[in-house]
Amino acid sequence: MLIFRMALRNVFRNRRRSLLTGLMMAGGFILFSATIGISEGTYGSLIDMFTRSRTGHAQVHAAGYLERPSLYKSIKDPVRAGRVLDGLAVVEAWAPRVYTPALAFAGTKTVGAQVMGIDPARERRAMRLEGQLAEGAFVGDTPSPGVVISARLASALNIKTGDEFSLIGQGADGSIANDNYRVAGVLSASGSAFDGPWCLMHIEKAREFTALGDRAHEIALVFTDYRKAREDAAIVSAALADPALDTQPWQVTEKEFYQAMLLDKKGGDITNYVIMLIVAVGVLNTILMAVLERTREYGVLKALGTRPAAVFLLIMAEVFILAVMASAAGALGALALNHYLAVRGIPMPSPISYGGVKFTVMLSAVTAGTFLRPAWTVLASALIVGIFPALKAARITPVKALSSR
Amino acid sequence: MGKGFLLAAALLLPAQAFCAGPRQSSPEVLKLLEGVDRLYRSERSRARIEMEVVTPDWRRTLSMDFWTEGLDKTFIRVLSPARDAGAATLRKGSEMWNYFPKINKVMKVPPSMMMGSWMGSDFTNDDLVKESTLMDDYYGEFFTPEKPDPALHYIRLKPRTGTVSLWGAIELAIRKDDLLPVREDYFDEKGRRQRTMEFSDRGELGGRVMPRVMRMVPLSKTGHSTVIRYLDAEFDAALPADTFTLRNLQRRTK
Numbered sequence: 001m002l003i004f005r006m007a008l009r010n011v012f013r014n015r016r017r018s019l020l021t022g023l024m025m026a027g028g029f030i031l032f033s034a035t036i037g038i039s040e041g042t043y044g045s046l047i048d049m050f051t052r053s054r055t056g057h058a059q060v061h062a063a064g065y066l067e068r069p070s071l072y073k074s075i076k077d078p079v080r081a082g083r084v085l086d087g088l089a090v091v092e093a094w095a096p097r098v099y100t101p102a103l104a105f106a107g108t109k110t111v112g113a114q115v116m117g118i119d120p121a122r123e124r125r126a127m128r129l130e131g132q133l134a135e136g137a138f139v140g141d142t143p144s145p146g147v148v149i150s151a152r153l154a155s156a157l158n159i160k161t162g163d164e165f166s167l168i169g170q171g172a173d174g175s176i177a178n179d180n181y182r183v184a185g186v187l188s189a190s191g192s193a194f195d196g197p198w199c200l201m202h203i204e205k206a207r208e209f210t211a212l213g214d215r216a217h218e219i220a221l222v223f224t225d226y227r228k229a230r231e232d233a234a235i236v237s238a239a240l241a242d243p244a245l246d247t248q249p250w251q252v253t254e255k256e257f258y259q260a261m262l263l264d265k266k267g268g269d270i271t272n273y274v275i276m277l278i279v280a281v282g283v284l285n286t287i288l289m290a291v292l293e294r295t296r297e298y299g300v301l302k303a304l305g306t307r308p309a310a311v312f313l314l315i316m317a318e319v320f321i322l323a324v325m326a327s328a329a330g331a332l333g334a335l336a337l338n339h340y341l342a343v344r345g346i347p348m349p350s351p352i353s354y355g356g357v358k359f360t361v362m363l364s365a366v367t368a369g370t371f372l373r374p375a376w377t378v379l380a381s382a383l384i385v386g387i388f389p390a391l392k393a394a395r396i397t398p399v400k401a402l403s404s405r
Numbered sequence: 406m407g408k409g410f411l412l413a414a415a416l417l418l419p420a421q422a423f424c425a426g427p428r429q430s431s432p433e434v435l436k437l438l439e440g441v442d443r444l445y446r447s448e449r450s451r452a453r454i455e456m457e458v459v460t461p462d463w464r465r466t467l468s469m470d471f472w473t474e475g476l477d478k479t480f481i482r483v484l485s486p487a488r489d490a491g492a493a494t495l496r497k498g499s500e501m502w503n504y505f506p507k508i509n510k511v512m513k514v515p516p517s518m519m520m521g522s523w524m525g526s527d528f529t530n531d532d533l534v535k536e537s538t539l540m541d542d543y544y545g546e547f548f549t550p551e552k553p554d555p556a557l558h559y560i561r562l563k564p565r566t567g568t569v570s571l572w573g574a575i576e577l578a579i580r581k582d583d584l585l586p587v588r589e590d591y592f593d594e595k596g597r598r599q600r601t602m603e604f605s606d607r608g609e610l611g612g613r614v615m616p617r618v619m620r621m622v623p624l625s626k627t628g629h630s631t632v633i634r635y636l637d638a639e640f641d642a643a644l645p646a647d648t649f650t651l652r653n654l655q656r657r658t659k
Contacts, residue, residue, distance in 0.1 A: 105508075174458055
C-alpha cells in the first residue's frame with residue numbers, strides 16, 4: 001500500500017512528464033479504438049452488403065445440397081418450414097428459391113445459364129435484388145414469362161430488355177424442361193451479386209419449368225442481427241427439427257468470401273499492432289527518461305535500505321497507474337471519436353456499389369471490443385516496457401547513483 | 406443385309422453384327438443369329454410404344470409413335486404426357502436432332518451429349534445412333550454360363566481387334582425353339598456387368614410373334630430402370646415420303 005501511495009505521489013509529482021506519457025498512451029488507445037471501430041463498421045457494412053445481395057445471413061437446404069447441388073435434393077415442404085420460420089423472433093425475413101441449370105437460346109446463340117426462381121415479394125423484404133437492376137423492370141409479383149437476366153447472359157445471348165429467348169433444362173420428373181421467356185430487365189454488369197449467366201424468374205414459373213411441384217432448393221434467411229448468424233442458424237435448425245434439412249450461416253455457405261474477409265482482417269490487425277508498437281516505444285522512452293532523471297532519488301532509497309524488489313514494484317506501480325488513467329482518458333476520447341465516426345464516418349475516396357447498395361462512407365461500429373482490446377493492449381504494453389526501466393532502477397548501486405548528477 | 410424395324414432392334418440388338426461377315430463367328434452362330442436377324446428385320450416399321458422410366462427420384466410413362474426405315478433412319482414422336490407431347494427425335498445415320506414444340510426449336514445433339522440420357526430414360530442418345538456400327542465392331546461365339554438353361558442358346562459378342570467399342574462384351578440368351586431373345590448383358594472392358602436388358606411378354610405383334618416388353622436395368626444406377634411396351638406395330642407398310650425429314654420433325658401436332 002505504501003508503494004502504491006508513493007507511486008501515486010510520483011505520478012503527480014512531475015505532472016508534465018506524466019501528462020506526456022499518459023497522452024502517448026491515451027493517443028494510442030484512441031487511435032487503436034478508432035481503427036477497430038472503423039474496421040468493424042466496414043466489415044459490418046460489407047457483410048450486410050454481401051449477404052443481402054443474394055446469400056442471406058443463413059440458408060436452409062436439403063441435406064447434402066450444399067456439398068453437391070442437385071435438382072432432386074429439394075426441401076420437400078417449404079410451407080411447413082416457412083411456418084416455423086415465421087414463429088422465430090430471430091428471423092427477420094425469409095425467401096424460398098429454386099435453382100436449375102439450363103441451356104439458353106436466342107437466335108443462333110446458345111449458352112449455359114443458371115435459373116433462379118424467386119418469390120419477388122419475399123425477396124423484397126429480405127434482399128436487395130431490385131437495386132441491382134441496370135435496366136427494365138424486376139420480376140413481377142405474379143408469375144409471368146418476364147424474367148430478369150444478368151448482364152453476362154444478356155451479352156452472351158446478345159439480347160436486351162423486351163427480347164425473347166428460350167430455356168431448355170431437366171425436369172424433376174425426368175422430362176425435358178423447355179419454355180420461352182421475355183427479358184423484363186437486365187442486372188447491372190458491375191456491383192451485382194449475379195456475375196454468372198443468371199436468369200431470375202418467378203418461383204412458380206421456375207417450378208413449372210422444372211416440374212418441381214411445391215418444393216424449393218433453398219430458403220434464404222435474414223436475421224435481426226447478422227453478427228449472430230451462427231447462433232441464429234443453430235436456433236433455426238433446432239426449430240425446424242428435420243434431419244432432412246441443413247441450416248448453415250453465411251460463413252459456411254459463402255466460405256470463400258468469409259475466409260478472404262478473415263485474411264483481410266488479419267492484415268488490419270498487423271496495422272493495429274504496429275500502432276501499439278509505436279505507442280509502446282514512446283512509453284518506454286518516457287519512462288526510461290523518468291527513471292534516469294531520478295537516479296539519485298533511487299540511490300537514496302536504496303541507501304536507506306529499500307530492497308530492489310520494492311524499487312521495481314514502485315516503478316511498475318507508477319506505470320500501471322499511468323496506464324489506467326491514460327486508458328480511462330483514452331476511452332472517453334475514443335467514445336467521442338467513435339461516436340462521430342459512427343454518425344458521420346469517413347467519406348470513401350471512390351464509392352463502391354455492390355448488391356444494390358452504394359458504399360459511400362466508412363462508418364464505425366462500436367462494440368465492447370472497441371474499448372476492451374485497446375485497454376488491454378495499452379495496459380499490457382505499458383507494463384511490459386516498464387519492466388526494463390524498473391529493473392534498471394532496482395539494480396542501481398547507491399554510491400554510483402548518489403554521485404551521479 | 407437385314408433392315409431394322411423395332412425400337413429394341415434399332416436401339417440395341419446387334420444381330421446385324423453377325424451377318425456383316427464377322428471374321429470369327431462360327432457357321433452355327435452365324436446361322437442362329439441370321440435367324441434372329443430375319444425375325445427382327447423389316448424394310449419399314451411403325452409402332453406405338455409405352456416407355457416407363459423409373460428412378461429413385463421420379464417415375465413417368467411416355468407414350469410415343471416410332472417409325473424406322475432401314476437401319477439408319479428412326480423417327481420418334483412423343484404423344485403423352487402433355488408436358489412432352491409433340492417432342493420428336495429424328496436420327497439419320499450418325500446424326501440426331503431433337504425437336505421441342507413448346508419453344509419450336511430443333512436441336513442437333515452434339516457429340517458431347519451422345520452419352521446423355523434419351524428422353525430421361527436409361528437408353529443413351531448413343532444407343533439410338535450407334536447400332537449400325539455394332540455390326541462392324543463385334544463378333545459372336547457360343548459360350549456356356551455357370552448354370553445354363555438347356556432351352557437357351559448363349560452367345561457372347563466381343564469387340565473386333567482394332568475397333569473402338571463401348572462394351573467389352575455383350576452376352577445374349579436366345580430361346581432355341583423360336584429364336585426369340587430373352588436377355589442381353591452388357592459388360593465393360595474389365596468384365597463387369599454394366600446393364601441388362603430383359604425381353605418378356607411374347608405375343609403377336611404386327612403379324613409376328615416376338616417379345617413385346619423390354620426392360621433395361623443399368624447396374625451402375627441403383628433404382629433405375631426403363632421398360633418399353635409395344636402396344637401396336639405394323640411392318641413393311643408404306644411410310645409418307647417426308648417421315649425422316651427435319652420438316653416432319655418440326656411439324657406441330659395437336
